[in-house]
Amino acid sequence: MGGSERAQTPSDRKVGGSNHRARLRERRHDEGMGRRRRTGERDSFAEIAARARAESTSSPGQPIQYVSPIADREYTDEHGVRWRMRGGEPRWTRIEHLMSDSEVRVLHVYLSDVNEVTGDERGGLLARIRPYLKGERTHEPDDQTDFDAAEFKDDQHHSLLVIEESC
Numbered sequence: 001m002g003g004s005e006r007a008q009t010p011s012d013r014k015v016g017g018s019n020h021r022a023r024l025r026e027r028r029h030d031e032g033m034g035r036r037r038r039t040g041e042r043d044s045f046a047e048i049a050a051r052a053r054a055e056s057t058s059s060p061g062q063p064i065q066y067v068s069p070i071a072d073r074e075y076t077d078e079h080g081v082r083w084r085m086r087g088g089e090p091r092w093t094r095i096e097h098l099m100s101d102s103e104v105r106v107l108h109v110y111l112s113d114v115n116e117v118t119g120d121e122r123g124g125l126l127a128r129i130r131p132y133l134k135g136e137r138t139h140e141p142d143d144q145t146d147f148d149a150a151e152f153k154d155d156q157h158h159s160l161l162v163i164e165e166s167c
Helices: 045-057 092-100 119-133
Strands: 074-076 082-086 105-110 113-116 146-153 159-166
Touching: 045 113, 092 119, 092 146, 092 159, 105 119, 119 146
Parallel strands: 105 159
Antiparallel strands: 074 082, 082 146, 105 113, 146 159
C-alpha cells in the first residue's frame, strides 16, 4: 500500500489521558505529498488535500487518508502564506482568547475539509469543543469524536488557530 504509520511522540499526548494521536493515521509520503516544487515553494494545503482525496477514492476498502496541519506542524493557506505551529497544544484560556480575537483566523479541519470559522460561528464551535479540550467530556459509548487545537504563526507573527476534529 505504501502508507506508513506515524510514531507517537511525547508531544502527541494530551492532558487528561486522551491519546488521540495513538490512533492509526495513515499518511502517504512516498507519492509527493508536501514535497518541494521546483520553484522552491511547498504545495498548498488545498493541493495536498486534493491528492489525498483522489488517493482515498482510488482504493476502495482502504482507510481514508488525510493530512493534518497539526501533525505536519505547518500549513500553507490558499494565498501561499506559510504558517508554522507554535509550541504544543495551547491552554484552554489561550484557545478562548484566540477565538475571541477578530484578528485571528480560525480554521476547522475535519478529514480533508478545511473551513474558515467566521466570527458568528466561533461561539458555537467553542461550546462544542470545550468538553473535549478541557477534559470535561463524559465518555458516551458511541461518541468517537475528538478535537485537537494548535496555534500557528506566519512570518509577520499573525496568529492562526487550527481546530482538528477526528472520529
